[in-house]
Amino acid sequence: xxxxxxxxxxxxxxxxPATTLEEIYLTLSPQPLTTVEEIEAFYRKEMNExxxxxxxxxxxxxxxxxxxxxxxxxxxxxxxxVGKSTELTRLINDKDILKSFRAIRFSVLSDLDxxxxxxxxxxxLMVVEIxxxxxxxxxxxxxxxxxxxxxxxxxxxxxxxxxxxxxxLSMEVGVGVKDNSLWNQILGLFASVKGELRFxxxxxxxVVEYRIKRFNELVDITNTLLGECNQLLQEKENRTWLxxxxxxxxxxxxxxxxxxxxxxxxxxxxDLNVHLIFNIPMxxxxxxxxxxxxxxxxxxxxIPDTTxxxxxxxxxxxxxxxxxxxxxxxxxxxxxxxxQITRLIIASGGNIRDLFSLVNYAANTAILEGKExxxxxxxxxxxxxxxxxxKRRLGESxxxxxxxxxxxxxxxxxxxxxxxxxxxIPNKVLYVLLYNxxxxxxxxxxxxxxxxxxxxxxxxxxxxxxxxxxAQGGVPGGTSSx
Numbered sequence: 001x002x003x004x005x006x007x008x009x010x011x012x013x014x015x016x017p018a019t020t021l022e023e024i025y026l027t028l029s030p031q032p033l034t035t036v037e038e039i040e041a042f043y044r045k046e047m048n049e050x051x052x053x054x055x056x057x058x059x060x061x062x063x064x065x066x067x068x069x070x071x072x073x074x075x076x077x078x079x080x081x082v083g084k085s086t087e088l089t090r091l092i093n094d095k096d097i098l099k100s101f102r103a104i105r106f107s108v109l110s111d112l113d114x115x116x117x118x119x120x121x122x123x124x125l126m127v128v129e130i131x132x133x134x135x136x137x138x139x140x141x142x143x144x145x146x147x148x149x150x151x152x153x154x155x156x157x158x159x160x161x162x163x164x165x166x167x168x169l170s171m172e173v174g175v176g177v178k179d180n181s182l183w184n185q186i187l188g189l190f191a192s193v194k195g196e197l198r199f200x201x202x203x204x205x206x207v208v209e210y211r212i213k214r215f216n217e218l219v220d221i222t223n224t225l226l227g228e229c230n231q232l233l234q235e236k237e238n239r240t241w242l243x244x245x246x247x248x249x250x251x252x253x254x255x256x257x258x259x260x261x262x263x264x265x266x267x268x269x270x271d272l273n274v275h276l277i278f279n280i281p282m283x284x285x286x287x288x289x290x291x292x293x294x295x296x297x298x299x300x301x302x303i304p305d306t307t308x309x310x311x312x313x314x315x316x317x318x319x320x321x322x323x324x325x326x327x328x329x330x331x332x333x334x335x336x337x338x339x340q341i342t343r344l345i346i347a348s349g350g351n352i353r354d355l356f357s358l359v360n361y362a363a364n365t366a367i368l369e370g371k372e373x374x375x376x377x378x379x380x381x382x383x384x385x386x387x388x389x390x391k392r393r394l395g396e397s398x399x400x401x402x403x404x405x406x407x408x409x410x411x412x413x414x415x416x417x418x419x420x421x422x423x424x425i426p427n428k429v430l431y432v433l434l435y436n437x438x439x440x441x442x443x444x445x446x447x448x449x450x451x452x453x454x455x456x457x458x459x460x461x462x463x464x465x466x467x468x469x470x471a472q473g474g475v476p477g478g479t480s481s482x
Contacts, residue, residue: 013307018331021372024363027330028130030356032085037095041059042329043090046322047083047306047352049161055301055341056091059277062299063097063242066275072267073296076279077249078303079434079441083280087303090243091277102233102240104129108245114253119265120211120218121197124154126274127222128190134229135183138236142228147186147219151428152455153214154189177338199465202419215268223273230274242275254403262296269296280387282441304449306350311419311450315477320345323355331359337375347383349440349454355412359381382457383479390456393436404429413438414466417453417477424451455479475478 015037032041033039048054053354059074066072078084092103106129107475108114112121135141182387196203211218230240250257262280269276284290288414295299306318323345328335333341342360348355362374362382371378394410396403408429415423416439430451433439438457444450454462461467469475 002116011036012042017329019030019333021335021363021374022366024331024335025360028356028360030353032083032089032321034085034089039086039090039093040327041115043086044322044329050316050318050443051082051304051306051320052447053305053365053450056087056094058299058301059091059095060097062273063101071273072275072277073298074277075284075285075293075297075300075304076277077282077300078279079282079305079351080250080437081351082303082305083352085246088277088279092242092244098413102237103131103242103244104133105244105246107247108253109247110251112197114247114250115257116200116254117197117257117261118208118212120208120215120259121200122261123218123222123268123272124193126243126245126272127225127431128193128241128276130229131225132190134232134241138232140232141183141186142225142232144182144223146224146228147182148223151186151189151404153218153221154193156214164213199333212317214256215265217275219268219271223271226272226274230416240275242277245276245278248279255281258284260288261290266292266296281310282367283435286426286431302441302449304443305354305438307442307452308346308348308350309452309455309477311444311452319350322350323348323350326352327355327359331406335363337373338415340374340376340379341375343379343383343479345387346455349437350454351437351440354386354437358386361385387459389477390436390438390454394438394457394460402428402432405431407431409438410461410464412468413453413457413461416451416463417458419469453477 011413012027012029013022016028018024027042030227033042045054047055055076058315059076063072064076076084076088088105091097092105093099106125111125130145131142141147148249163213204372226241233239233241247253248261258281261286262278264285266273269278280293280300282302285293306323307316308323312315323332324341325347328343341364344358348358358379359374359382362378365378366374367371369378394406396406409432412423412429412433414429430439434451436452439450440454442452455478458467458475460473462469462478467475467478
């Protein structure tokens with residue numbers, strides 16, 4: 001079993017299908033699967049079969065091909081809710097990968113200040129995690145001379161913080177320090193670093209500028225520490241460290257910081273002597289600057305959404321069956337009235353997170369109404385609730401980075417729905433709609449992907465008179481078509 005750091009780790013408490021409505025919340029958590037036990041109980045390979053193949057196998061192959069003089073650098077993409085973190089859990093717990101690698105996961109949302117971090121912060125976090133975990137695993141630390149170099153580099157300029165944060169951060173420095181040995185000084189330093197990284201907005205700008213000027217020096221120190229930590233791990237377990245950085249594509253993460261990390265300072269990933277896998281925003285990868293990612297990352301793989309409707313608006317039974325398998329692993333399907341599972345699957349648009357949210361909402365509604373199974377009325381309420389949320393996303397807000405009128409959005413949605421070839425070429429409007437999940441990126445087959453309109457959005461466009469009812473009744477590609 002690998003030791004890995006993941007602030008998303010929220011283990012489930014039940015590993016067999018729920019048999020009552022009251023048990024559903026125990027097995028249907030929207031959190032990623034983060035343990036071997038969870039993967040064995042709930043992961044279903046059918047999902048990758050309908051999404052165009054198992055992308056994790058490509059990452060695994062890349063890791064297995066590295067030699068002593070080479071470090072693997074890969075990236076991973078996918079729209080929110082498709083299961084990226086779960087797939088990464090599969091990778092780092094794969095029996096072949098476990099023979100050679102010990103993984104450490106970190107998240108920009110929980111381990112950094114997502115709105116104010118800089119590339120230097122990411123390097124600092126990685127070196128702190130590897131040094132700390134090396135000591136936990138091997139009970140040995142890197143050489144004193146190297147640790148002193150890191151300590152001197154960090155303390156070359158004193159970092160000041162806002163007064164209201166000083167107390168809580170300074171308390172961390174002393175945790176676990178029993179004497180004034182160098183290692184305990186380093187533990188105190190690391191506690192200070194972690195506190196600073198989580199509250200980066202409080203740093204003085206001149207301190208950040210000073211450190212950026214000495215970035216190359218930090219990379220040199222980091223590589224020395226990485227080499228020593230890998231050697232200690234090799235001696236103890238005959239394995240090498242693998243770093244996995246996650247959540248860089250999540251809402252709330254500064255796009256300027258992302259661009260600085262992966263584009264402006266992307267060469268640092270090539271320079272670091274460690275195996276790395278990062279998840280990155282799809283918009284960045286497909287941007288005019290995205291071509292620069294080819295330099296630091298050898299490969300980049302995307303997990304598309306799961307298709308519940310084909311491009312011609314006919315049902316995609318393969319995708320629907322795969323999603324039903326996922327539900328069957330977690331819930332006794334007898335808890336649903338006939339036909340209601342299909343309604344929920346269609347309304348989810350194949351998005352696992354939305355599917356779990358819909359089922360939980362319907363189950364909770366049924367419980368509050370004193371029902372023993374989920375019936376049509378509860379499913380209708382759950383779908384209506386999520387449809388309203390999607391309708392809000394199609395509007396505008398003062399907090400939007402790009403203010404795109406509703407009319408521009410609906411024009412593109414209609415063109416994609418009508419399968420216009422030119423509408424498949426990404427633009428700013430499309431990426432906003434992708435980010436809001438109004439548009440989905442789907443597996444077309446033979447390595448190709450295409451864009452489609454989410455079924456709930458098809459409903460909304462019908463309501464607006466933009467997409468008509470079909471001659472058979474219902475909205476083709478919408479939730480009322482079954």
